Amino acid sequence: MPITILAPKPPPQPSYNHDGYSSDTSSDSGGGADLDGDLSMRPVKRARHLSVSEDYTIVTPGEVITDDGQWMRGHGTYTVPPSQTIISSVAGTVTKTNKLLSVRPLRARYTPEVGDLVVGRIVEVQAKRWRVDVGSTQLAALQLSAINLPGGILRRRTDTDELQIRTFFAEGDLLVAEVQSLFADGGASLHTRSLKYGKLRNGVFVAVSGAGGGGGVVRSRRQVWTVEANYGGGMIDVVLGVNGYVWISKHVETPEIDKAAGINNMEESVSTTMYSSQNDHIEVETMREIARLRNVITTLVENGMRVDEDMVMSGYREACDIALHSGAGPEDVYLGGEKGEQLIAALTGA
Secondary structure (H helix, E strand, O other): OOOOOOOOOOOOOOOEOOOOOEOOOOOOOOOOOOOOOOOOOOOOOOOOOOOOOOOOEEEOOOOEEEOOOOOEEOOOEEOOOOOOOEEEOOOEEEEEEOOEEEEEEOOOOEOOOOOOEEEEEEEEEOOOEEEEEOOEOOOEEEEHHHOOOOOOOOOOOOHHHHHOHHHOOOOOOEEEEEEEEEOOOOOEEEEOOOOOOEEOOOEEEEEOOOOOOOOEEOOOOOOEEEEEOOOOOOEEEEEEOOOOEEEEEEOOOOOOOOHHHOHHHHHHHHOOOOOOOOOOOOOHHHHHHHHHHHHHHHHHHHOOOEEOHHHHHHHHHHHHHHHHOOOOHHHOOOOOOHHHHHHHHHHHOO
């Protein structure tokens, strides 16, 4: 017996009175579910026509922003023709640019842009490429031809390299890379053709908010830098991925290179451990300061503040002062509760 699929009917649009409720709602209906279709249902929530005279008004999905025809809709909004009413499609803050209305989401997936430095995790190994999770709506691609081969060899990739593809990156490995290009569907193509990119070791991974209207990693002048930690912690590398993935690790000095030897010999000396998955020995003091930096970053994100080099370094200095004046001394790396509030107050001058 054939099955006939009917097109869905649009939901009825109730009219609202000055109180924000449907004008045809019966006062004695008693609420409840409309099981038989004979009741005029009350809307789930009030239709609030927002004033667009002020920025950063919080809206929720399906909420009417304005029905004034002079405004144009932007990202995070939609209209139902022929009506000119602008409705929010995400939960976020309303922003306006001249006559353009848009909604910046409170939490959002990372949108790749060419040149972004990202931290990602290998989730799949294919024939000539890896699939990398960078916190976007889809997995990024890292081609075999877009990495440096051990020994600094610049040549065409062969079938032998494809058979040894898991010796470079395997499932679960973390890496730092740069967005090289974008596909037509918005997917990102990565590359690690630089000595500052590659596999990550000797550290801790932190995933924070990297997009949207809340706090998180922002694009800044420098995304990678080395910190001279206090209390004997040595040198620590901090990598702030624009996608909201952060890597904090022990700094490993590269061997001395004869400048006259050229770039090829430098790549040969560094590439010997480039794809190693074995962590080096990390001193207890270094691990303690890595944990302190991690807690500073998570405290900044929890309080809706931006995460960049200046803010992280200011927060680290304040965290060291807080630990110095506490009873536990430098061993105290906890920044929750009152200590977190004290750190944010010191950074904001409150």
